[in-house]
Amino acid sequence: MYPYDVSEDPPLALLTVQVTDPASGRQVSLPGKLDTGSGISILPEKTATKLGLQAEAEVWVAGYDGTPALLPAYFVAVTLAGHTVTMLKVTASPRSQMFLGRDVLRHFIATFDGKKQVFDLIDP
Amino acid sequence: MGEASVHLTLKRAAQVLGVHEQTLRSWEKRGLIRMVRLPGSRYRRVPVEEVERLKREMRSTQAGSAAPSAQSAQDRQAKMRASAHAETLPTESPGVARSSEREYTADAQIVAVREPPAVYGAPLDETVLAQGPVILELEGRPIAAVISPDEYRDFQVWRRSRSWKEAQLAHLQPERVAFQRLLPELLKTHAGQFVAIHDSRMVDADTNEGELAWRVIGRGLKPVYIGEVRSEPRIYDVPSLEVIPHVSL
Numbered sequence: 607m608y609p610y611d612v613s614e615d616p617p618l619a620l621l622t623v624q625v626t627d628p629a630s631g632r633q634v635s636l637p638g639k640l641d642t643g644s645g646i647s648i649l650p651e652k653t654a655t656k657l658g659l660q661a662e663a664e665v666w667v668a669g670y671d672g673t674p675a676l677l678p679a680y681f682v683a684v685t686l687a688g689h690t691v692t693m694l695k696v697t698a699s700p701r702s703q704m705f706l707g708r709d710v711l712r713h714f715i716a717t718f719d720g721k722k723q724v725f726d727l728i729d730p
Numbered sequence: 731m732g733e734a735s736v737h738l739t740l741k742r743a744a745q746v747l748g749v750h751e752q753t754l755r756s757w758e759k760r761g762l763i764r765m766v767r768l769p770g771s772r773y774r775r776v777p778v779e780e781v782e783r784l785k786r787e788m789r790s791t792q793a794g795s796a797a798p799s800a801q802s803a804q805d806r807q808a809k810m811r812a813s814a815h816a817e818t819l820p821t822e823s824p825g826v827a828r829s830s831e832r833e834y835t836a837d838a839q840i841v842a843v844r845e846p847p848a849v850y851g852a853p854l855d856e857t858v859l860a861q862g863p864v865i866l867e868l869e870g871r872p873i874a875a876v877i878s879p880d881e882y883r884d885f886q887v888w889r890r891s892r893s894w895k896e897a898q899l900a901h902l903q904p905e906r907v908a909f910q911r912l913l914p915e916l917l918k919t920h921a922g923q924f925v926a927i928h929d930s931r932m933v934d935a936d937t938n939e940g941e942l943a944w945r946v947i948g949r950g951l952k953p954v955y956i957g958e959v960r961s962e963p964r965i966y967d968v969p970s971l972e973v974i975p976h977v978s979l
Contacts, residue, residue: 629947645966651894661898662943663956664906667968673745674738674965676782678898681943681956693940697968698898700891705969 610723619718619725623704624685627657637703644707647696654698665697684710687727736963737775746781779910905955916959927955
């Protein structure tokens with residue numbers, strides 16, 4: 607079980623993830639937020655730069671207002687909760703934390719206990 | 731073959747460009763935008779690359795209401811290819827504001843003053859600018875805007891991020907153009923699959939995007955464009971809204 611990050615209000619499901627560029631083998635560890643509302647995972651642009659990633663695809667994304675925008679996309683490996691998701695297509699944003707969307711969560715059994723402020727990710 | 735097969739509806743294209751649908755119809759009449767009617771449909775659609783081109787042109791005019799130019803497609807493609815080859819990745823994170831307040835942009839002019847200035851009687855001090863920007867108009871036309879340093883820092887963060895994204899997309903531009911050109915044929919032969927484009931030709935395909943990426947990245951192909959063969963682009967939801975705890979009002 608992992609504790610919620612209670613420094614945020616409301617508390618959120620946050621854990622450390624490792625992102626690896628499969629081409630260079632470079633790795634970066636950073637906090638990742640679990641976001642069931644996101645259809646694609648999102649790296650901080652700072653992390654993409656640090657890993658030396660160059661776009662290999664592009665994605666149309668739409669935020670809360672539904673307005674689409676075209677963003678560069680990358681293929682990386684993401685390790686969290688003892689499990690690695692390889693060749694995951696992600697995009698990037700200026701935010702400082704990674705967003706782990708349903709493309710990552712579908713590899714796990716995810717349990718959220720908001721009352722106890724803990725969550726779990728199990729690799730089935 | 732000359733027409734790309736990834737299209738947006740008129741409504742969607744207008745949303746992306748921040749203009750009214752009627753504006754797009756007007757631009758089409760003036761020959762400033764290329765639209766198509768898909769077989770069996772009476773509705774006009776806008777090719778994705780036309781939307782991207784217009785976005786770039788509207789940004790370069792620095793006025794969202796400005797109409798695009800009627801530059802030839804060949805000239806535009808040549809320019810895009812040239813800029814794609816000239817782009818280099820920034821060495822510093824573009825998404826994070828620099829710590830020093832004196833680091834603005836390379837092309838910013840800094841004017842040191844001894845006291846808060848006034849322009850035609852309008853004071854430009856912190857109190858005034860904290861209430862909002864001061865716009866200078868000449869004969870009813872805005873010619874300059876003065877904003878507070880806090881707003882300028884936010885603007886810089888946004889602008890660096892945008893430049894970074896544009897550089898990343900420009901890196902893919904030649905292969906994306908090839909993908910768009912090949913798409914009508916790919917829809918017949920590889921519909922529903924993912925394809926890898928390198929040197930303007932398809933080099934690999936797979937129903938599994940990750941496995942395809944693994945192979946082409948393993949072969950060291952750069953730049954490579956991995957695209958899904960479908961007539962309409964897939965649109966992903968992105969992060970939910972967050973509460974921002976500290977906002978200066």
